[in-house]
Amino acid sequence: MSITKSNLFLTIVLSLFISSSHADENYDGHGHEHESQIFHALWFEAQHGGGSEGDKSHIEWDGWIGGDYHKLWLKGELEGHKGKLEQSEVWALYSRNVHDFWDAQLGLRVDTQPESTRYLTLGFNGLAPYLFETQAHLFISDYGDVSARLKQKNHLLFTQRFGFEPYYQLDFTAQNVERQELGRGLSEGEIGFKLFYEITRKVVPYLDLKYERKFGRTASIARNADESEEDWIASIGIKLLF
Incomplete structure (x- = not known):
């Protein structure tokens, strides 16, 4: 089953690359010249x-x-609790511009914690009205489970260096996933903000305050396991641009 889905994933990605290459032949010479330039960016x-x-x-x-x-888009997240790694995910996505400030994305997400799972990933990344940076993705696991995630944030400057960044994230599942202790529907969410100071555009320390909560059956599973269904978290951090 996993081999079949991996082959399907590779076939879809290859088809997108081929169709996109043919589509680009319709651009004028200036478009070709601009697209031939390779850029990169990395946030940590x-x-x-x-x-x-x-x-x-x-x-x-x-x-x-x-x-x-x-674009080839690579990203990942690690989360630790009391010195123990609790969540680990790495993404590799092909990103194709489809509209001003919007890319369609297709690729693979690989989780190693809390369990080893691969996900076929498709979605959009772009800039919504009022300058909200938006990521919306659908996931299909190698077990056949379907889930989705929506993230938005906004970068607001009070002065040339000091600013405020509100954000939220919502996670959904299309079915109960007992092995991950997730219930169908809206399963988890977080909302918070960062107060940051740009020492330079590439070095940005910040204070972060967020509220995390489990919902529905996911919250019930947490309560039955004597785990908290909500938490307030205050942190200090730094963001680097390379």
Whole structure:
């Protein structure tokens, strides 16, 4: 089953590359010249703090390489609790510009914690009205489970260096996933903000405060296991741009 899905994934990605290459032949010479330029960017964040459930750490990276229309997008997240790695995920995505400020994305997400699982991933990354940076993705695991995630944030400057970044994340599942202790529907969410100071555009320390909560059957599973269904977490962190 896993081999079949992997072959399907590779076939879809290859088809997109071929169709996109043919589509680009319709661009004028100036478009070809601009697209032939290769750019890259990489953001790295590390933060540490705590809440009612003890100390927590979070590491995240998000980067891409490519041109205006085609990019290879790589990103990942690590989360630790009381010195133990609790969540680990790495993404590799082909990103294709489909509209001003919007890319369609297709690729693979690999989790190693809390269990080893691969996900066929498709979605969109772009800039919504009022300058909200948006990531919306659908996942199909190698077990056949379907889930989705929506993330938005906004970068607001009070002065040339000091600013405020509100954000939220919502996770959904299409069915109960007992092995991951997830219930169908809206399963988990978080909302928070960062107060940051740009020492330079590439070095940004910040304070982070967020509220995490489980919902529905996911919350019931947590209560039955004598685990908290919500938490406030305060952290300090730094963001680096390479």
